[in-house]
Amino acid sequence: MVQTLFRVGGTLCLGAALLPLVVLFRPVRFVRQVALWLLLAGVAAMTASALYAILHSLDLNFNLFHITPLLALAFHLDKLSSFFVIVIGVVSTCAVIYSMSYIEHYAGSARVQILAALLAFFILTMMLVVTSASTFGFLFFWELMSLSSFLLVMFDREKTETQKAGLFYFAMTQLGTLFLFTAFLLVYRFTGSFDISFASGIPEWGKGLVFVSLFVGFGTKAGIIPFHKWLPYAHSASPSNVSALMSGVMIKVAIYGLVRFILDVFRPELWWGILLLIFGSISAVLGVIYALKEHDIKKLLAYHSIENIGIIVLGLGLYIIFVVNGFDVLASLSLYGALFHTLNHAIFKSLLFMTAGSVVQVTGTRNIEKMGGLVKTMPRTASLFLLGACAISALPPLNGFASEIMLFQAYLGSFALNRPLLEALLVTGLAVLALTSALAAACFAKAFGTIFLARPRSEDAKNAREVPFAMIFAPGILAALCVGLGVFSHQIISRVRTDLPIPDMLPVGIVLAVITALTVILVRLVRAPVRKTETWGCGIPLQTGAWSTPPPAFRNQLLRFSRPSSAQKRYRTANSATNSRLFPGAAAVK
Numbered sequence: 001m002v003q004t005l006f007r008v009g010g011t012l013c014l015g016a017a018l019l020p021l022v023v024l025f026r027p028v029r030f031v032r033q034v035a036l037w038l039l040l041a042g043v044a045a046m047t048a049s050a051l052y053a054i055l056h057s058l059d060l061n062f063n064l065f066h067i068t069p070l071l072a073l074a075f076h077l078d079k080l081s082s083f084f085v086i087v088i089g090v091v092s093t094c095a096v097i098y099s100m101s102y103i104e105h106y107a108g109s110a111r112v113q114i115l116a117a118l119l120a121f122f123i124l125t126m127m128l129v130v131t132s133a134s135t136f137g138f139l140f141f142w143e144l145m146s147l148s149s150f151l152l153v154m155f156d157r158e159k160t161e162t163q164k165a166g167l168f169y170f171a172m173t174q175l176g177t178l179f180l181f182t183a184f185l186l187v188y189r190f191t192g193s194f195d196i197s198f199a200s201g202i203p204e205w206g207k208g209l210v211f212v213s214l215f216v217g218f219g220t221k222a223g224i225i226p227f228h229k230w231l232p233y234a235h236s237a238s239p240s241n242v243s244a245l246m247s248g249v250m251i252k253v254a255i256y257g258l259v260r261f262i263l264d265v266f267r268p269e270l271w272w273g274i275l276l277l278i279f280g281s282i283s284a285v286l287g288v289i290y291a292l293k294e295h296d297i298k299k300l301l302a303y304h305s306i307e308n309i310g311i312i313v314l315g316l317g318l319y320i321i322f323v324v325n326g327f328d329v330l331a332s333l334s335l336y337g338a339l340f341h342t343l344n345h346a347i348f349k350s351l352l353f354m355t356a357g358s359v360v361q362v363t364g365t366r367n368i369e370k371m372g373g374l375v376k377t378m379p380r381t382a383s384l385f386l387l388g389a390c391a392i393s394a395l396p397p398l399n400g401f402a403s404e405i406m407l408f409q410a411y412l413g414s415f416a417l418n419r420p421l422l423e424a425l426l427v428t429g430l431a432v433l434a435l436t437s438a439l440a441a442a443c444f445a446k447a448f449g450t451i452f453l454a455r456p457r458s459e460d461a462k463n464a465r466e467v468p469f470a471m472i473f474a475p476g477i478l479a480a481l482c483v484g485l486g487v488f489s490h491q492i493i494s495r496v497r498t499d500l501p502i503p504d505m506l507p508v509g510i511v512l513a514v515i516t517a518l519t520v521i522l523v524r525l526v527r528a529p530v531r532k533t534e535t536w537g538c539g540i541p542l543q544t545g546a547w548s549t550p551p552p553a554f555r556n557q558l559l560r561f562s563r564p565s566s567a568q569k570r571y572r573t574a575n576s577a578t579n580s581r582l583f584p585g586a587a588a589v590k
């Protein structure tokens with residue numbers, strides 16, 4: 001039944017990809033909407049098959065067809081692949097619902113049919129990558145996924161920025177594929193098999209070489225620093241529904257590959273864990289610092305993807321360090337924390353990209369300095385963005401806090417290692433993780449305040465209106481999951497491992513809900529008549545949005561300490577008359 005459901009889902013997704021192309025030069029709304037509904041049904045079927053497999057602990061193998069005895073398109077559904085299918089399925093379902101209204105923004109152009117077709121093909125290839133049973137099938141669908149995502153990035157190809165982003169993405173993704181191809185050939189050279197789980201016969205020196213190749217290949221697609229340069233350009237240039245998928249789940253496909261080979265193919269070594277821990281920590285802290293500098297809302301969110309991928313990778317590094325040293329419970333805590341954060345990041349980052357896409361569509365700009373005051377005209381979108389911002393900032397009892405606290409607990413358990421140098425490294429990583437969480441909260445305080453609060457800074461922001469229902473409903477589902485996965489995190493993880501010290505967030509959630517409800521009731525009971533008048537403006541009779549606190553005021557002091565790593569430069573005016581030692585001229589930070 002599981003195999004049949006998976007095949008039917010894949011067939012429906014393929015049909016959804018082909019249907020809009022039938023009327024390519026006549027962009028009929030009915031056809032693309034039918035295609036999106038077919039895609040929704042296909043994603044639901046494939047997700048249901050994975051959910052059934054993970055609940056019943058199934059380990060299934062089935063073939064599509066053989067090209068040669070060694071080269072086959074075979075699929076494998078176990079707990080790990082099923083988990084990633086569910087992650088892709090949940091985010092894709094919401095992205096498809098969101099797209100039902102969002103893509104109509106491009107109505108009238110024949111390319112809207114291509115957008116619907118590529119969206120379906122992109123989702124299908126991601127599903128097939130994480131279920132491939134052989135390195136041949138993995139690389140085949142990986143390249144199809146990369147090609148479809150490249151075409152989606154290039155959707156607005158007339159723009160110079162889009163052309164730059166597309167070419168940059170294509171070059172980097174092919175570089176990553178080259179390293180994966182090298183790793184898979186080495187595995188075949190040592191084992192004589194393309195089976196992903198077959199690794200007998202690889203010498204010790206060969207394992208290290210294969211791991212480094214896999215790390216560079218998967219790290220490039222995931223956006224680990226220093227292989228990250230393509231990510232902010234590609235995610236900001238693509239349509240917002242595609243950005244949600246790329247940031248939410250495509251980069252997680254690379255995480256799947258890394259986890260699959262660490263768990264099933266190799267016996268990891270200590271230096272692997274140290275390598276992942278160092279690169280993960282650097283990616284986490286630099287990702288959030290780069291985000292603090294950004295005025296482009298989509299680039300800001302893209303840099304936070306680098307940050308959260310860093311958190312996931314450092315969790316994998318902790319897993320290897322603990323498993324090599326024989327601390328199985330701490331190793332499991334690190335691994336499940338990293339995988340749980342993979343799910344959580346997929347949800348709250350997709351939520352943020354969708355709500356940001358709604359704002360960009362309404363205001364016509366990605367520059368947050370030209371927004372402001374949108375909480376009055378887009379209250380639902382503002383509420384959803386705020387919840388996503390709280391989740392990514394790891395505030396309790398939301399899901400971002402639930403997964404990060406697992407990694408904090410694993411870090412705190414590192415004092416049992418009795419290895420001073422390793423303990424010093426882990427304490428440094430703990431400090432970096434704490435700093436990252438604090439800077440993320442500061443960044444989203446800036447983002448939410450600049451976009452939604454104060455007064456409008458442009459006519460488009462002033463005339464903004466709430467988006468259609470589908471563009472509220474889809475992120476609303478993700479927002480509910482942010483709350484549910486946080487409040488019930490203890491119950492969810494305990495079904496998998498009962499020996500992990502996971503804090504129960506349910507009492508915290510109940511207390512906060514009761515406090516919120518009582519606050520609302522008290523406000524309504526004691527509400528007095530309110531006189532509406534102009535806020536005192538220091539004697540200035542007419543104030544505009546330009547008088548509100550600009551974004552640099554939120555971030556410049558925070559970035560001053562990190563100027564070398566954030567590439568900040570200070571500029572002074574060239575007027576020598578004012579640039580004296582007593583009366584310095586104007587300065588700007590960029």
